[in-house]
Each structure stands twice: as C-alpha cells, then as structure tokens.
Amino acid sequence: MTSYTSWGKRFKKEGKLFINLLRGADEEVLATFGEVPSKAFETIAEVDDQKWELSFDIEGTASAKLPDGRTFSANAGEKTFTKSKRIDIDMDGTEMAAINEEKNNWIIDDAQEQKVAQFTGLNNGMRRAILEFEEDAKVAKEQEIFLSWIARKTLESRMLGSSWGLTLFLIVLTPIIIFLTFS
Secondary structure, three states, rough: OOOOEEOOOOOOOOOEEEEEEEOOOOOOEEEEEEOOOOOEEEEEEEEOEEEEEEEEEEOOEEEEEEEEEEEEEEEEEHHHHOOOOOEEEEOOEEHHHHHHEEOOOOOOOOOOOOEEHHHHHHHOOOHHEEEEOOOOOOOOOOHHHHHHHHHHHHHHHHHHHHHHHHHHHHHHHHHHHHHHHHH
C-alpha cells in the first residue's frame, strides 16, 4: 500500500459536483465521490466501477453501504463532527478511532490503540486532506477509502464551524467599529 491518499480538484459532470480520491505521488484514482455542499446529505462514490451509497450528517454520523452489503460507519458522538475530539469508526467489524491530538492534528488508531494513520487541517490541509498511513499499517483498500472520506468530512465540518464563528464575530464587531469611527 502506498503511504498516503489525497483529494483532487472538484469537477462537474452532467451538472453535478464530483471529486477524486487519489493514492500516492502518481495520483492513482481510487474512487470518485459525489460532492454535496450541505450539512446533511446522501450521495454516491464510485469504486472499481461499483457504487457505494454514502450518508453524512454533520450532527455526528456518516456511513457507506458497499455493494456486497457491508456497512462502514463513523460516529462523532454527542459533540458532532464540528467539535468532537474522537470519532468512532466501524468498518464491518474492524474498529478504529480518529482522535484529535491538538487543534487540527488527528491520528487514527486501531482497536489495539496502534497508530494507523494521521491527517491535519493545518497549512491548507483541508484542500487536499492528505491521510498518511503508517508503513506497517495493514488496511484494506475499502477501509483506506472510507478513512480518507471521514478525514475529509471531519476537516470540512470543523472548517465550517470555524467559519460560522468568525462570521458571527464580525457581524457583532461591525456596528461597534462604525460607532467608534463616526463618534
């Protein structure tokens, strides 16, 4: 397995938005995901000419139903994807957890608390949402794809939460600045 995945640029096809999940420096396309700019949505991903049914809700749940009937899920608990420090992941019985170490730095541990991968939102990390796998990590392709999607959705959710906070702060600050400027 190559040591990382990243995301390409969004593109339109038949009026809908899509984005490719890429593996390694040679950017092999692992999957193509339908993009929906919403806090809760259902969409599809195409993996090896097969469709995965995806569901995401910023309030705390994400899932993928694979064509063979397996279900992968992620649960952010009570704090939602925007604020959670731990996201529990179950990939048809293989359990892992995405753990926020500090600010925008995350690791993914397996059930034995061994580090499998890491990702960050720092230094424009959200744009490509690179998920780096440990050299000795044994992760199936389907798991690699799901973990990469969860990493991306986690970073997007946190960015959305930060953007709302900044917007509200500026809305409150604007009248004060205007008042002080003209008084």
